[in-house]
């Protein structure tokens with residue numbers, strides 16, 4: 001039996017998650033959306049690409065949740081996306097209502113699933129989903145750090161004209177303007193970028209990373225990024241389904257680690273079949289710790305607004 005992956009929200013990110021997941025033949029996919037015809041049409045369209053790509057994954061589209069029963073993983077992308085002039089935080093109350101309703105539907109039918117949250121504002125949505133689901137924190141995870149560090153990696157590779165495969169990068173903290181790119185832990189073939197680039201260039205790349213989503217919103221004018229967000233989500237799905245024990249930055253529930261208690265924040269975790277199998281604690285210098293604490297403060301403010 002193939003694993004079952006449900007993707008709620010068949011918009012830009014959700015449809016691309018479905019596409020990348022079946023192209024990697026990670027499992028069968030159920031796409032759910034409130035718009036009639038869209039999840040059904042996209043599922044059928046993707047099924048028709050199967051013969052060309054050579055995947056046998058089954059694809060189902062639906063406006064309800066019965067087909068999602070017994071999913072192994074549920075990816076939640078349902079909700080509004082940013083438009084120019086909006087911050088991720090502007091989406092808070094509307095998306096909280098949507099995500100709350102979705103979580104209620106999916107956990108009833110897939111009580112043993114792992115939830116991956118994508119909807120923004122990410123850190124608050126994952127905290128909400130954890131509370132609503134009643135799941136252990138290990139099985140409710142937020143996607144942001146993989147995307148933020150992938151953006152940082154892309155910018156470093158462009159700057160140094162090297163393969164993206166040689167570049168590793170770390171971004172911690174919340175998924176917002178206060179995110180914390182960590183140049184010291186970002187390397188090209190093992191060499192920290194602080195040894196390869198001037199402090200000014202490092203600073204410029206960090207700033208471009210923190211504004212990475214905004215740069216694309218400004219170009220699109222009608223929505224936000226989706227290829228890299230979807231690819232990042234699928235990297236997490238793959239790590240879990242293949243029990244890879246892969247270290248990836250994700251929004252995970254901190255219970256004392258990094259001096260934070262009772263809050264979802266972006267940190268490196270080990271992802272495997274059980275979800276978050278370990279929170280990886282790295283040593284931060286005082287300035288990095290201060291930036292991380294500032295980011296934690298921004299996440300806590302949003303979570304407080306939702307009275308979670």
Ligand SMILES: NC(=O)c1ccc[n+]([C@@H]2O[C@H](COP(=O)([O-])OP(=O)(O)OC[C@H]3O[C@@H](n4cnc5c(N)ncnc54)[C@H](O)[C@@H]3O)[C@@H](O)[C@H]2O)c1
Pocket residue numbers: 008009010011012013014032033034035077078079080081082091095098101102117118119120121122143144147175223224225226229
């Ligand atoms: N975490 C991240 O790094 C990251 C990256 C990119 C986008 N996002 C967020 O992901 C979300 C989706 O972005 P997108 O570009 O795919 O937007 P989109 O507008 O293309 O798609 C969202 C879909 O959700 C559907 N939807 C709305 N309410 C629903 C409900 N109650 N049940 C099921 N489906 C519902 C809509 O009909 C729409 O098709 C946004 O909140 C965006 O900000 C997060």
